[in-house]
Structure formats: structure tokens, C-alpha cells
Amino acid sequence: MHWIALPLPWSDEPAALPGTGMGTDKSAGALQAAAGWWALRFTPRVTLADGEAVLLEVSTTERLWGGREALQALVLQAWAEAAARYEGEGAAPPRVRSAEGLAPSCGQTPALPLHAPTVWGTGPTALVAHARLRMALAGRPCPPQSRVESLPLHTLTALRPHVASLERMGCRTWGALRALPRAGVARRLGAGVLQVLDQALGDAPEAHAWLQLPEQFVLTSELPALAASADALLWSASRSLTALQAWLQARQQGVLALELAWCHDLRRIDGVMLPPTQALQVRTAQATHDLAHLRRLLAENLARTTLAAPVHQITLRLLESAPLPHRSASLLPPGEVGGRDPASHGSPESVGAPGEALHQLLERLSARLGADHVVAPVLLADHRPERMQQWRPAAEWLGTPARSAGPHAGGRALQFIAPDAPLLPTWLLNPPRQLAVQGNRPCHHGLLRLLAGPHRLEAGWWSAMDDAVDPARPCADLALRDYFVAHNDVAGLVWVFRERLAPALDGTPAVARPHRWFLHGIFG
Amino acid sequence: MPAPRPSLRLASHLPASIAGVWHADALGAGTQRVLPTGYAVLDAELPGGGWPVGALSEVLQPLAGLHEWQLVLPALVQATAKQSGAIVLVAPPCEPFGPALQSQGLRAERVCVVRADSPMAALWAAEQALRCQGVLAVMAWLSQAQPAALRRLQLAAAQQQQLLWVFRSVAASLQALQMPHASPAQLRLQVQGLALPGDAAAAPGMQVQILKRRGPPLAQALHLPGCHPQLAQVLVAQAERRRAAQEAARALLAGRQAASVRVAGALAGALARHVPPVQPPGQPGEQPGGRPGGRPEGSRHALDRSAIALVR
Numbered sequence: 001m002h003w004i005a006l007p008l009p010w011s012d013e014p015a016a017l018p019g020t021g022m023g024t025d026k027s028a029g030a031l032q033a034a035a036g037w038w039a040l041r042f043t044p045r046v047t048l049a050d051g052e053a054v055l056l057e058v059s060t061t062e063r064l065w066g067g068r069e070a071l072q073a074l075v076l077q078a079w080a081e082a083a084a085r086y087e088g089e090g091a092a093p094p095r096v097r098s099a100e101g102l103a104p105s106c107g108q109t110p111a112l113p114l115h116a117p118t119v120w121g122t123g124p125t126a127l128v129a130h131a132r133l134r135m136a137l138a139g140r141p142c143p144p145q146s147r148v149e150s151l152p153l154h155t156l157t158a159l160r161p162h163v164a165s166l167e168r169m170g171c172r173t174w175g176a177l178r179a180l181p182r183a184g185v186a187r188r189l190g191a192g193v194l195q196v197l198d199q200a201l202g203d204a205p206e207a208h209a210w211l212q213l214p215e216q217f218v219l220t221s222e223l224p225a226l227a228a229s230a231d232a233l234l235w236s237a238s239r240s241l242t243a244l245q246a247w248l249q250a251r252q253q254g255v256l257a258l259e260l261a262w263c264h265d266l267r268r269i270d271g272v273m274l275p276p277t278q279a280l281q282v283r284t285a286q287a288t289h290d291l292a293h294l295r296r297l298l299a300e301n302l303a304r305t306t307l308a309a310p311v312h313q314i315t316l317r318l319l320e321s322a323p324l325p326h327r328s329a330s331l332l333p334p335g336e337v338g339g340r341d342p343a344s345h346g347s348p349e350s351v352g353a354p355g356e357a358l359h360q361l362l363e364r365l366s367a368r369l370g371a372d373h374v375v376a377p378v379l380l381a382d383h384r385p386e387r388m389q390q391w392r393p394a395a396e397w398l399g400t401p402a403r404s405a406g407p408h409a410g411g412r413a414l415q416f417i418a419p420d421a422p423l424l425p426t427w428l429l430n431p432p433r434q435l436a437v438q439g440n441r442p443c444h445h446g447l448l449r450l451l452a453g454p455h456r457l458e459a460g461w462w463s464a465m466d467d468a469v470d471p472a473r474p475c476a477d478l479a480l481r482d483y484f485v486a487h488n489d490v491a492g493l494v495w496v497f498r499e500r501l502a503p504a505l506d507g508t509p510a511v512a513r514p515h516r517w518f519l520h521g522i523f524g
Numbered sequence: 525m526p527a528p529r530p531s532l533r534l535a536s537h538l539p540a541s542i543a544g545v546w547h548a549d550a551l552g553a554g555t556q557r558v559l560p561t562g563y564a565v566l567d568a569e570l571p572g573g574g575w576p577v578g579a580l581s582e583v584l585q586p587l588a589g590l591h592e593w594q595l596v597l598p599a600l601v602q603a604t605a606k607q608s609g610a611i612v613l614v615a616p617p618c619e620p621f622g623p624a625l626q627s628q629g630l631r632a633e634r635v636c637v638v639r640a641d642s643p644m645a646a647l648w649a650a651e652q653a654l655r656c657q658g659v660l661a662v663m664a665w666l667s668q669a670q671p672a673a674l675r676r677l678q679l680a681a682a683q684q685q686q687l688l689w690v691f692r693s694v695a696a697s698l699q700a701l702q703m704p705h706a707s708p709a710q711l712r713l714q715v716q717g718l719a720l721p722g723d724a725a726a727a728p729g730m731q732v733q734i735l736k737r738r739g740p741p742l743a744q745a746l747h748l749p750g751c752h753p754q755l756a757q758v759l760v761a762q763a764e765r766r767r768a769a770q771e772a773a774r775a776l777l778a779g780r781q782a783a784s785v786r787v788a789g790a791l792a793g794a795l796a797r798h799v800p801p802v803q804p805p806g807q808p809g810e811q812p813g814g815r816p817g818g819r820p821e822g823s824r825h826a827l828d829r830s831a832i833a834l835v836r
Contacts, residue, residue: 358610358658365638365649373639377622377632389622394636421627422754426593428621445587449720452762485759489719492590493728493751521621522589523751 002059003129004072005121006079007137008035008052034219034243036211038082040250042075046211047126050157053133055126055208076120082246123148126208127200131155148201149175158196162189174200217247217318226265226310230302233262233311238295240316245291248321254287255294257320260302263313274308277315285359285395287322293360300367362395371395383459384479385520386430423455423485425495425521432518435496442498442517445490453484454498483520495521552738559687562598565746570711571738575599578685580678582709584694584735588617588665591715591730592691593625594750600661601629603687609660612653613637615646616665628752634660643668647677654680654688661687675708712736717750726763727756 036054039046042065045057058071065071121132121142128148134155135142143150150173153159153166159177171177177185177197186194198204219240227233237260248254261279268274282297365374376394380387435442442448460479480500487493499516546552551571558574560567567573575581575596585591600611611634613620622632638653640646643666650664654677662681666673674690681688694714712735720728730750734742749756 356656356658358656361652361656361658362636365652369638369640369645369649373641374636375639376636377620379622379626379632385621385623389619389632391619391637397633421623422752423758424621424624424627426597426621426624426628427589427617428619430619451759485755487720487728489717490587492587492717493755522618523755524589524591524593 001057001124002062002068003123003126004056004058004075005049005123005126005129005133006039006054006056006075007119007133008048008054033211034246035082037213037243037246037250038078039075040211040213040246041078042071044210045208047208048211049126049130053130055129057126072120072122082242125200125202126206127156127196131200149173149178153177156196156200158192162193213247213250217244218315219243219317220313220315222313223311226312227262228307228310230305230307233260233307233314234295234299234302236314237298237316240314241291241294241298244294244316244318245289247318248289251321252324253321254289254324255284255318255320256287256322257281257283257318258294258298259315259317259319260298261315261317262307262311263315264307264309265312266309269309278308280305281319283320284363286357287324288360289324290360293356293363296364297367300364303368359395366393366395383457385424385428386432387460389428425493425523427522427524429520429522432497432520435517435519437514437517440514442486442496442519444486444488444494444496444519446488448486448488448491448494448496450484450486450496451493454482455484457481457483457497458500485523491522493523494519495523546738549740551740557685559599559603561595562602563748566732566748569734569737569742569746575687575689576710577687578682579688579710580674580681580708581689581711581713582674582707583689583691584712584714585691586694586716588667588691588693590717591750592663592689593620593628594730594748594752595713595715595732596663596689597625597628597630603660604630604634607660609658610634610636611661611663612649612659614650614653614662614664614666615640616663647673650677650688651680654684654686657684659686661689663689663691665691667692671706671708678708678710707736709736710738718747727751727759 033048036046036048039054039056043056043058043061045060047055049055056075058065058068058075062068062071065074119133119136121129121134121136123129123132123145128151131151132142132155135151152173153171154163156174159166166172166177171180174197178201182194195204199206221236221240223232223236225232227236244255244258259279259281261277263277264274266274267276280298280301282294282301284293284297288294362374371393374394375391376397377389378392378397379389382388435444435448437443438447458480463478481497482500483495483497485493486496496517496519499518551569556572556579557577558570558572559577560574561570570576583592583595604611611630613635616637620635620637622635625635626632638646638649640649646664646666647669650662650666653659653662664677669677669690669692677688677690680686690709714733714735716731716733718729718731720726728750730748731745732748733745751759
């Protein structure tokens, strides 16, 4: 057995404020448990001790991570990342004091980054590791690994009430306590003391409540202060997001949908009843555990939300998640890999490149500008130009690489439009703009000269049969048009059509009136 | 490339190969990546031989919606064939027409349109798109952008090595900039359509003027085709057909005139009154006589009609 003890990357203020209510205690416990989730990626045996330390049992997994030293470095790195993430959100993690002149099993790491823990403890049992951590935290030298008996008594939590009385007997270390007659110690201090001492020295088995990930991620947290604006809410939510990320990494899942709910502090405002909670849902096209992207999405959505009342509690709930595919390392140097594959953008293997993936951009643009403002064309088989393409929200359509690479959108439509498509304009006016007519000739920035045409189009009769034709609308389902390519020096090459008059349904000829001309495209 | 003027060659003793330094009378072909434009005439005049990748190319146009695709589509088709990534259109003047783009080689599913309600939103969207690695090129229509905003876009493009075109109308750029010729763009072009002579059997072309480049100023404008070759072919063919029809109609009219004069000379004046020497166009079916020998009536009508269209 080999144990590593580390201080919690962050500790919670509510834990230090007892008696604020059951809900608070529960949520504080949940948040505290979340502080240990980052360690679950190294070993399934993680436990929290006394709300101040994370204990990892690594003897079963250290071979997987390349040896004890390598694993230890990785664990310290992960601790530093977890602490830095938390600190990056504005709250300082408990800074640990550095201890000097320590034994090798509990000491400093000069090579690690700034946020690396300056102290940790290791030992063959959880209690030894924890005791060494405490010694290092107090800045006192640790005895070497072989002389566990010389550890002071106060490093064991269970012995703390008896430290004073034992010290008066001249008993200061674990070894001294062990040397006392067991029957007398048990009679005077209780059998529990001996049990803990045996566990610490490895003579009795330890029982731990292992840290487990909840099946569903629901994290409720009380806000330290009432949040009156969406910005303040976001500040608090990002803390829950950090916990969410640890959960996702341990479960190897990615977020598809999130819900941020908040509780209003007031029941009514100006005599109007308020709903007790409000919620905001955020969805992503691709499963992600990229915290920055989730935070930006939340920020864009919260920026458009006004809080009905001050908020005192938020709940972050994971609605939908998907397993993240395992990334396989490439044999080729990055850069050219997958350059030809249109599906490669947005996939997780592009993490190394600067910038964000396309679907992230589209989701962010859609969140701020609205989904109908960020659109992508989808080609359809139809003869009416305005129906040849349809605009869909790009975040849904382009974001998923399978679809953007899929043949069903492009290939068939390409075959369909191939013959005369170069004669179509590159810009389409939708709906067509009616042109002024001067002496039977259409005008657009001056008189237009008809260069080519007519190209007669008669389509849509099948849908025109269903509903009544509205002669006022040029874009009605029934299209009876003569298209021309027209030109003048100001407007350039344009695509205009002359509306043909539909015969009325009862067979009477259409009323004679001047032809209407419409501008439908620009050869830009 | 214009011939180097001797007055600019005074500093010829300077070493020629310093990175980032070029002679002012030569094109500055630096280390910058370029994307060929697809027009040999234009490539020859652009530094490096194409659109600069990682820099702002500003295109001034008389009217939004004219000539953009014609100018950049060949380059975009090449780029999309080689690399993945979307082409983001920020605040385009109207809808790009997917079937037409696809027929010219640009797949419609690579196109993404961002409609912006305000100039600020358009700028923001353009900058965000530039910072995205899944984007291949950004085309933005920013008529009211200030130089500071354009500079920001230029920096973003340079940082991310992205293709960026900004299209502005000539009038708006003159209003927005205090100094009309100052722009942070590395390459600045002005495009306008060429006037189409009334009777020429030619497709309209476009004229590209390089206002700013890393190199000597270019005095004369470049002439590029103004529309897709297939459309140009159709237009030329139609114009030729019309001209032929016009010729035929003229010959027909002349022949009819001569015939009527002969008839008037040979017969009495009563018949000549019915057939005026010059037939006014518009009522082709009303004249009773003057039918040329052996020609069916329908074809004469068709010819007359095309002649009328040309006269109009």
C-alpha cells in the first residue's frame, strides 16, 4: 500500500459556518466532495480526510502511470491544475506554507509551477501519509520513513483530545504510546485510540469511505452574497463548472446540454408573484469538456437574461452527456494531418492548434446574434430559384462534422443543378424586388438592357393547387416567369424576371394589365 | 511589372536580400503566404503573386453585391479544394446563391452566413471568425467601419494567418475615413464594371485598380472577365444572334423598300399609297403587300420582332 496525502485544492467557506441549515450543509458537502474528484483519474481509491486532505491509494495503479515517482509528479501537476482553475475564478485556494529541511518523503518540489503544492505526505498507511502532510503543513521536519514511531501524537485526529494528558505522562510520540500497556490505555482513553494507532502503524486494517462520483451531476451551491446581476451569477456558476469538469474528466464524458437554475431570494416583487426558480439551458453540438467554451456560452446567454430578483442559490445540472471518444496520438507531426478531410475541423484532435473549433464559433455567434442570424445553405432539388436552397441554423447544420462531410447534401443536388447552373446568379434576392417600369422596360439604377432570355420557368403548380394563388405575391407557389439577364452600367449584370399572368382557376383569362418586372439576382 | 526607373535605383548598393525590405520599385514578395487569384493578369501585379494570407485585403466597389464573387471565387475554389474549413460571410448584401456557387466549384456546405443587425455586431462576428481555426476565409461587408476597427481586423488576420476580404463601397469609405487614401489594409483594390457598348457582341468585363500594394503604384487598371465564361458565351452568342437578326431585318427592309419603289414605278399610284416606302415598325402584320418572294409569313414576323427589340 502506498498513500499520497495532499491538501484539498480548495476549501469551502460554508463548511466553516455551522448551523446555517440542512441544505447548506448538504451542498457544502457536495462541493467538498467535488474538490477530490480530480484525483479519481489516477486511482479509484480516493478518500477525503477530516475535510482538509485528499488521500490517494496508488499501489495498485502506479505501474500504469510509469512508476511511483512519475505518478507522484502527475498527481502534483493535477493538483496544481485543479487549484489554479479555482484560483482563476477569483477565489484564492488555501495557500500552504512551505516547509524547509524536510525528509524526502514529504517535501518541496522546486521544479513544479507556481500553484504546485509545496507540501504533501506519503506513507504506507493513510494515517501515516496524513500525519506527514500535517507535519509538512506545520513546517516541521518529518522523521524518515523507517521511523514512523517518532511522529508526534497530535498528527492523529483521534488522539487529539488526549494529547495534553498523554504529554503530562511524558508520552509524545506514536512509539511512546504504543509502548504503554494496552489494557491500561484502552481503559483510560478508550478502545478507539488503540484501534487508530494500530491502523496507523499497519497492524489493523483500515476502513475508508471511498470517494464516489455521483451518477447524475447536480450541484447546488449557496451564493456567498446575493447576486443581483447576471454577471455575478456567472461568477458563481463558474465555480460549479470547475466541479463539473472534474466530474466529466473522471467519467470521460462530454457535455451536450446543461441547465443553470437559480433561486430567487424574493417571493414577490412589487406585488407580483415571482417564480421560485428560473433556469437557463445551454446546448452544444458536440460533446465537450472544454470549460472555457461552456463558460463563454453561459456568458453569452446570461448576458441576454435579466434576473427577476436577487438570487441566493444556483444549481448546475447536467442534462445530457455523451462519452468522449478516445483520442489516438498521431504518428505524423501536427499541421498537415487531416488537412484534406473536411470532417477534421472541430474534432478533438485539433486541440493543439490555436483558436477554437468551428462549432464552438458557430455556437457562440448564435448565442449572441440569434440562431437565425448564423445560417448555412442547404441545397434542395427544385426549379424555383428561391426554393433551390434553404437556410438552416449553422450551429446545427455545420457544427457536426459527419453532416458537413456527408454526401447526401451536396452530391445529389450537384448532379441536379449541373447543366445550366453557371447561368444562375451568385447573389439571390429573396424575396424578389419589384422594379419600376418605364415604357415596358424594367429600371434598376437606370434602364436595363435585356441581354439574354427569355428563360421560361413554370413550376410549382403542384403546390399552388392546394392553396389559393395570391396574385400580389411574386413568390407565390406557382411560378410563371420569364427570366432575362439584364445589364446597365451602374447595376452591372442582373437577373430579372417578368411575371406571366396565371390564368384564373375557373378558366377565364387573366385581366390584362402591364407586366410586372422583378429583380431576382445579381451576377456579382 | 513596370520597368524600374533609374531614379529609384540610387540605393542599389544596398544588399537586396534583407528580410522584410524590398526595393520600392519592385513588388514586395516577402515571406508571406499567398493564394493565387486564378487570374494570371492579377497575379502578376500582386506582391507574392496572389491574395495575401494573413492580411486584410480591402476591395472598394461602386455598389455592394457587384463583382465580389467574380473576383474571389477562383481563389476560394482552390483554397477549399486544398484545405478544410468554412467560409464565413459577414453581413453580405443579399443571399449568396448556393447552386450557382456550387456549379462554379465552391461547395455550398462550406459557406456560412452571419447576418448582423448592426455594424458593431458585424465587426465582432468578423473578428471572432478570424480567431477560429475551423474558418478558412472571412468575407465581410463593412461599409461603415472606422480605420481603427479595420486595423483590429488586420491584426487578427495577421495573428491567425487567415484570409480576409473586406468589401466596402467607394462612397462609404470616402465618408468614413478622414483621409480617403489611408487604410490599414495591406492590399487595396477598387473594382468597377466596364461600360458595355450598345452594339458590341461581348460579355461585360470588370476593371480592377490596385490602389495600394507593397510595391510601386500601378497606373493603369487591369481588365478581368466580368462573369462566368459560360454565361459570357451565352451572352455573346445571343448578341451575335441579335446582330444577325438585325442585319437580316435591315436587308429585308431595304429589299422591301427597293421592291416597293419598283412597284411604285411600274404600277399606278393607288397601289403605291397602300405600301409606304419605309414601314414603321410596330404593326408588322397590317401591310397587305410587299411580301418578299417565297418567304413564309411567320418567319418574317419573327425577324421584325427582333428588329423592333433592337431598335428599342
